[in-house]
Amino acid sequence: xxxxxxxxxxxxxxxxxxxxxxxxxxxxxxxxxxxxxxxxxxxxxxxxxxxxxxxxxxxxxxxxxxxxxxxxxxxxxxxxxxxxxxxxxxxxxxxxxxxxxxxxxxxxxxxxxxxxxxxxxxxxxxxxxxxxxxxxxxxxxxxxxxxxxxxxxxxxxxxxxxxxxxxxxxxxxxxxxxxxxxxxxxxxxxxxxxxxxxxxxxxxxxxxxxxxxxxxxxxxxxxxxxxxxxxxxxxxxxxxxxxxxxxxxxxxxxxxxxxxxxxxxxxxxxxxxxxxxxxxxxxxxxxxxxxxxxxxxxxxxxxxxxxxxxxxxxxxxxxxxxxxxxxxxxxxxxxxxxxxxxxxxxxxxxxxxxxxxxxxxxxxxxxxxxxxxxxxxxxxxxxxxxxxxxxxxxxxxxxxxxxxxxxxxxxxxxxxxxxxxxxxxxxxxxxxxxxxxxxxxxxxxxxxxxxxxxxxxxxxxxxxxxxxxxxxxxxxxxxxxxxxxxxxxxxxxxxxxxxxxxxxxxxxxxxxxxxxxxxxxxxxxxxxxxxxxxxxxxxxxxxxxxxxxxxxxxxxxxxxxxxxxxxxxxxxxxxxxxxxxxxxxxxxxxxxxxxxxxxx
DNA sequence: TTAGCCTTAAACAGTC
DNA sequence: TGACTGTTTAAGGCTA
Numbered sequence: 136x137x138x139x140x141x142x143x144x145x146x147x148x149x150x151x152x153x154x155x156x157x158x159x160x161x162x163x164x165x166x167x168x169x170x171x172x173x174x175x176x177x178x179x180x181x182x183x184x185x186x187x188x189x190x191x192x193x194x195x196x197x198x199x200x201x202x203x204x205x206x207x208x209x210x211x212x213x214x215x216x217x218x219x220x221x222x223x224x225x226x227x228x229x230x231x232x233x234x235x236x237x238x239x240x241x242x243x244x245x246x247x248x249x250x251x252x253x254x255x256x257x258x259x260x261x262x263x264x265x266x267x268x269x270x271x272x273x274x275x276x277x278x279x280x281x282x283x284x285x286x287x288x289x290x291x292x293x294x295x296x297x298x299x300x301x302x303x304x305x306x307x308x309x310x311x312x313x314x315x316x317x318x319x320x321x322x323x324x325x326x327x328x329x330x331x332x333x334x335x336x337x338x339x340x341x342x343x344x345x346x347x348x349x350x351x352x353x354x355x356x357x358x359x360x361x362x363x364x365x366x367x368x369x370x371x372x373x374x375x376x377x378x379x380x381x382x383x384x385x386x387x388x389x390x391x392x393x394x395x396x397x398x399x400x401x402x403x404x405x406x407x408x409x410x411x412x413x414x415x416x417x418x419x420x421x422x423x424x425x426x427x428x429x430x431x432x433x434x435x436x437x438x439x440x441x442x443x444x445x446x447x448x449x450x451x452x453x454x455x456x457x458x459x460x461x462x463x464x465x466x467x468x469x470x471x472x473x474x475x476x477x478x479x480x481x482x483x484x485x486x487x488x489x490x491x492x493x494x495x496x497x498x499x500x501x502x503x504x505x506x507x508x509x510x511x512x513x514x515x516x517x518x519x520x521x522x523x524x525x526x527x528x529x530x531x532x533x534x535x536x537x538x539x540x541x542x543x544x545x546x547x548x549x550x551x552x553x554x555x556x557x558x559x560x561x562x563x564x565x566x567x568x569x570x571x572x573x574x575x576x577x578x579x580x581x582x583x584x585x586x587x588x589x590x591x592x593x594x595x596x597x598x599x600x601x602x603x604x605x606x607x608x609x610x611x612x613x614x615x616x617x618x619x620x621x622x623x624x625x626x627x628x629x630x631x632x633x634x635x636x637x638x639x640x641x642x643x644x645x646x647x648x649x650x651x652x653x654x655x656x657x658x659x660x661x662x663x664x665x666x667x668x669x670x671x672x673x674x675x676x677x678x679x680x681x682x683x684x685x686x687x688x689x690x691x692x693x694x695x696x697x698x699x700x701x702x703x704x705x706x707x708x709x710x711x712x713x714x715x716x717x718x719x720x721x722x723x724x725x726x727x728x729x730x731x732x733x734x735x
Numbered sequence: 736t737t738a739g740c741c742t743t744a745a746a747c748a749g750t751c
Numbered sequence: 752t753g754a755c756t757g758t759t760t761a762a763g764g765c766t767a
Contacts, residue, residue: 527741546756570742576758583757590756 361386370399506530507537510556523559528567528574532581533594543584543591546572 361367362382367374369390376382390396506526510517517524524531535552536544544552550568553560560567575581575592580599584591 529741566743569744572757573743573759574741575756 361390370403506534510534514556517557517559518555519558521558521562524557528570529578529580529599532571532574532592533599536581536592536594541591543586543593545589545591546575549575549592 359379359382361369362376362379365375365377367376367382367385367389369386372389374385374389376385509526510524516522526534531553532549535549535556536542538552539548549571550564553567553571554564575583578598580595580597582593582595584593
């Protein structure tokens with residue numbers, strides 16, 4: 136099958152064999168699809184930056200193809216020297232057939248160019264591509280323009296020889312497999328778009344059943360990346376399909392290979408590419424941030440200090456007093472597990488702690504970061520990096536207690552939770568343990584309960600919420616809006632969109648939303664984003680044995696009770712207090728009437 | 736400037 | 752007797 140694309144495929148195969156998988160990717164993406172010749176300067180700056188990128192890819196791809204041809208020529212020369220009789224044995228008939236096929240190949244190349252032009256015109260009509268005024272439209276060049284006839288012959292020979300096996304299996308030679316794997320390296324599925332230039336009529340492409348899709352269905356029945364929850368996940372579709380079979384029918388009928396589908400596919404490719412680009416940029420940004428903080432925190436002083444995220448973030452003078460030795464490593468990303476600290480003896484001493492001064496206010500108190508979310512997401516980071524968690528002792532103690540199945544912990548168990556969850560607390564135990572005890576006694580939100588095992592500590596969520604600074608208490612509407620998920624997702628969405636906008640990603644711009652296709656695509660992406668957020672929450676569930684804080688957030692309270700946004704898991708109070716004794720009175724002033732006695 | 740919060744340090748008492 | 756647990760006080764820094 137696919138003789139034309141076979142040129143790509145063969146070249147790909149060679150590229151892979153030569154360890155040039157990346158070039159293979161480029162070759163497949165742009166080598167023939169867009170039809171730009173090698174070394175050609177783009178005559179049009181198509182609005183979407185990806186076209187320039189695609190052109191570059193095409194050039195690179197053609198270069199790879201040439202290299203492959205060159206290699207092949209060299210190999211043939213070598214083999215020719217070794218076996219001079221080899222070419223002599225080739226019958227004239229076979230040479231004639233090759234010449235005929237070569238002619239057909241060139242004709243198909245020409246057709247491909249026409250298809251490409253039509254495709255781009257279609258995209259342009261749909262507004263998916265913008266061409267700057269004053270520039271010629273669609274400067275597509277003949278595919279083979281940059282290739283000399285000899286190269287074409289070599290390429291063709293390579294194709295014809297390499298696909299003999301495929302030909303014998305009866306594959307359709309005239310079909311062109313424009314597998315949309317240009318960016319599918321990260322895509323979950325590779326949807327094949329099979330074009331048949333011969334069967335196309337007036338530029339309209341005939342539709343073939345996607346083979347890889349079919350295979351995928353056979354292997355994973357009822358599992359399709361474009362199908363979920365009874366809804367077609369094709370960007371902008373969302374058609375309800377009762378079952379998988381109906382979905383397949385819908386897919387083949389509504390999303391056949393036409394201009395619209397291919398345009399959407401290209402847009403999706405753009406989306407994936409831009410997301411990958413965005414990810415790379417954000418990673419780089421994070422790295423820079425961490426590096427920056429590292430430098431900041433290591434500039435002035437030599438006294439060894441553990442990395443204090445709070446201090447670093449706030450860049451207080453305490454932060455600037457940290458030392459390089461205190462940093463076990465420069466974290467690449469908080470969510471990525473770090474190499475376990477293999478440092479020598481503890482660098483934290485009471486003295487050094489004192490030099491740092493009191494720990495600054497935890498950022499969770501300022502930036503509404505749910506402690507459970509942060510701990511869940513950065514669990515490995517905290518476990519391995521000697522980084523002070525940016526939460527108050529009270530918040531950490533509460534979290535430890537709430538993570539326990541019984542919602543109650545002994546002091547020693549709280550200690551263990553601290554040391555288990557945070558590498559930072561594996562050192563200088565005397566200090567922080569004292570602080571833990573101090574906080575347990577100081578805050579009324581921590582209730583000591585005598586049971587069979589001895590004394591355990593529980594959390595009085597009401598008191599805990601009271602304890603929090605009511606920064607937005609005067610704005611009920613704002614409080615209502617600060618529901619945990621919303622408070623969590625909104626900044627992320629905003630950040631994402633801002634970042635997308637920064638990277639000139641049109642899908643998220645207001646203008647692009649006017650385009651139904653793009654708008655639906657953006658909607659689909661947002662849906663995916665929400666899914667990711669749900670996944671994040673589910674991770675929290677995993678991190679918390681027994682019950683997830685976030686699970687407790689949503690069910691009852693979240694829309695009823697104004698919560699302190701800092702503790703988005705505030706609704707835990709229901710669960711937590713439910714575990715208390717029935718006599719538990721939240722309004723009790725424990726300062727006046729110690730609970731210990733009451734509970735005992 | 737001030738109040739409230741947080742952290743650290745320390746003293747003290749009770750229990751095991 | 753020492754370690755652990757729990758309470759309390761004080762001091763200093765930070766933030767709204």
